[in-house]
Amino acid sequence: MVALIHAALEQKLQSNGAFVFGAYSKYQYDFILTEVAYEFIKRYARKKPFWNERLEDSPVGHEGINSLIERTTINLSVHNEDEHIYVGQLPPDYLMLVDDSLHVFCNCKEAVNVSDTTDVHEYICVFEVPSDIRVDRVHDFFEDFSIVLFNQDLTTSTIYDTDDYPSLENGIENNEERYILTQHILNNFSNKDGNFYYEYYRGKFYPGKLIYVLKNPIKVPLALLTYFGVTASEYIYFEDLGTFSTASESTNASEITSAPRLIRHADTSNLRTHPFGKTSKNSPLSNIDRKQIYYYGTKNIVPTTVDIVYIKRPLYTCHITNEYSDIYEEYKTELTTLAASALLAYNNADTNQITARHLFNQ
Numbered sequence: 001m002v003a004l005i006h007a008a009l010e011q012k013l014q015s016n017g018a019f020v021f022g023a024y025s026k027y028q029y030d031f032i033l034t035e036v037a038y039e040f041i042k043r044y045a046r047k048k049p050f051w052n053e054r055l056e057d058s059p060v061g062h063e064g065i066n067s068l069i070e071r072t073t074i075n076l077s078v079h080n081e082d083e084h085i086y087v088g089q090l091p092p093d094y095l096m097l098v099d100d101s102l103h104v105f106c107n108c109k110e111a112v113n114v115s116d117t118t119d120v121h122e123y124i125c126v127f128e129v130p131s132d133i134r135v136d137r138v139h140d141f142f143e144d145f146s147i148v149l150f151n152q153d154l155t156t157s158t159i160y161d162t163d164d165y166p167s168l169e170n171g172i173e174n175n176e177e178r179y180i181l182t183q184h185i186l187n188n189f190s191n192k193d194g195n196f197y198y199e200y201y202r203g204k205f206y207p208g209k210l211i212y213v214l215k216n217p218i219k220v221p222l223a224l225l226t227y228f229g230v231t232a233s234e235y236i237y238f239e240d241l242g243t244f245s246t247a248s249e250s251t252n253a254s255e256i257t258s259a260p261r262l263i264r265h266a267d268t269s270n271l272r273t274h275p276f277g278k279t280s281k282n283s284p285l286s287n288i289d290r291k292q293i294y295y296y297g298t299k300n301i302v303p304t305t306v307d308i309v310y311i312k313r314p315l316y317t318c319h320i321t322n323e324y325s326d327i328y329e330e331y332k333t334e335l336t337t338l339a340a341s342a343l344l345a346y347n348n349a350d351t352n353q354i355t356a357r358h359l360f361n362q
Contacts, residue, residue: 001328002319005033008332012340024343026319027177033317036338037325041065041311045096067326069098070312072192075118076295076303077244084297088306092190092197094291098309102260104301105253106281111299116249124201125149125212125224127236129181132171132228142181143171147226149212151219159212160185167321183316185210187323192312200291202241247304255304260286260295272296 006029044064074088105112132141145168147160162168162181172180182198189196197211214221224236258281263271265287271277272285279285284303285296295303314325328335 002030002317002322002324005029005317005324005328005332005336006319008336009033009339009343012336013343028343029339030317030319032339032342033324033328033335034314036335036342037314037317037327039338039342040327040331040335041068041095041314045311064331065311065327067329068095068311068314069309070192071307071309074293074306074308075120075244075246076305077246079294084299084301086295086297086303087203088293088295089202090288090291090293090308091192091310091312092186092194093192093312094310095313096311097262097288097293098311100260100262100286100293100309101307102258102284102286102295102303103305103307104256104258104281104284104297104303105247105250106256106301107250107253108281108300110252112253112302113251114247114249114302115251116247117245118248119243119245120215121243122202122241123214123217123221123238124241125214125221125236125238126206126209127212127224127226128209129178130226131178132175134228137171137175139173140171141173141175142178142228143169144228145171145181145226146228147212147224149224150222152222153219155219157219160189165321172320180318180320182210183318184321184323187315187318187321190313197291203290203292205290247302250302253302256281258282258284260284260306262286262288265289268296 006026009029070091070093072091074090076086076088079085079087105114127147129142129145132145142162145162146158149157149159151157162171165184168181168184185196186198190198195213195215197213199206199209199211201211201213212224221238223238226236261283263285268285268287272279277285279296279298279301281301284301287294293306293308295306297303314327315323317324317328
């Protein structure tokens with residue numbers, strides 16, 4: 001399918017008299033097709049006023065990208081007990097919020113007493129795909145690449161192996177294209193139920209790194225290694241994040257469902273103390289920051305879980321693994337037209353300055 005998308009893109013360039021055989025590589029095509037998928041989502045996702053992370057929850061609001069709409073439930077844990085702030089980690093493939101429905105324990109007369117919690121102990125391994133430094137490589141860089149988890153009981157678990165994928169078992173042709181493995185991992189293991197995140201997890205920033213998350217593992221991890229056969233290895237560091245607790249039962253409160261108000265992070269302090277804007281049981285405040293969603297309760301309002309509807313990140317386009325976004329099935333013509341314009345802008349900024357500025361300086 002990716003080969004057909006590339007061919008359609010070349011036809012668009014030919015119709016503009018801009019196609020020269022060999023002028024663009026397949027890697028360039030992949031990159032630009034991924035970029036315009038994001039551009040397409042922004043064009044078709046009609047946002048609510050004043051806040052650019054939430055969309056109108058209607059068929060018209062996300063027309064054209066319905067294949068990217070996902071739903072999931074997030075457990076909320078205490079972020080700041082004194083301030084009654086609760087936080088949840090957004091899914092690995094989260095891109096943009098459509099709607100959320102918050103479940104809270106509420107008691108208007110006295111402070112909520114939480115009698116039981118659901119506890120999750122988390123471990124993370126942080127790493128990046130290392131360079132293939134083996135000699136005598138030609139077109140088989142990253143062949144036999146594996147990611148192996150070492151446990152404290154001295155056992156090992158392979159969590160990723162290129163030999164499991166026919167398109168990658170013989171490696172790739174260029175050592176500089178190691179990002180393809182990162183894209184492949186994210187495409188296959190960072191859906192809403194996945195355990196691979198990129199750069200952000202639990203509000204912390206790991207630049208250029210993949211984060212592998214284990215929740216209540218049967219075997220406690222010790223470290224993570226990435227390697228090529230037995231010829232090279234690289235140590236990757238590991239963190240024990242501790243236990244995250246979600247309120248599950250209360251002896252003196254009833255559970256209700258409320259509609260949160262998503263606000264800008266900069267407005268949080270003012271609205272939390274405003275007599276008409278502060279958190280209420282039917283309209284608690286919330287905001288999004290660093291791939292986490294925050295909810296602001298009180299001693300009488302304790303958020304527990306949230307059901308969210310969101311737009312997932314489109315798959316990275318890759319001709320090697322034949323992966324592409326779902327929206328290319330229905331909107332190939334529109335997307336290849338955008339891609340052709342973007343390539344023209346990239347190579348001839350004088351005649352396509354508006355397109356270049358809009359696409360590459362987002």
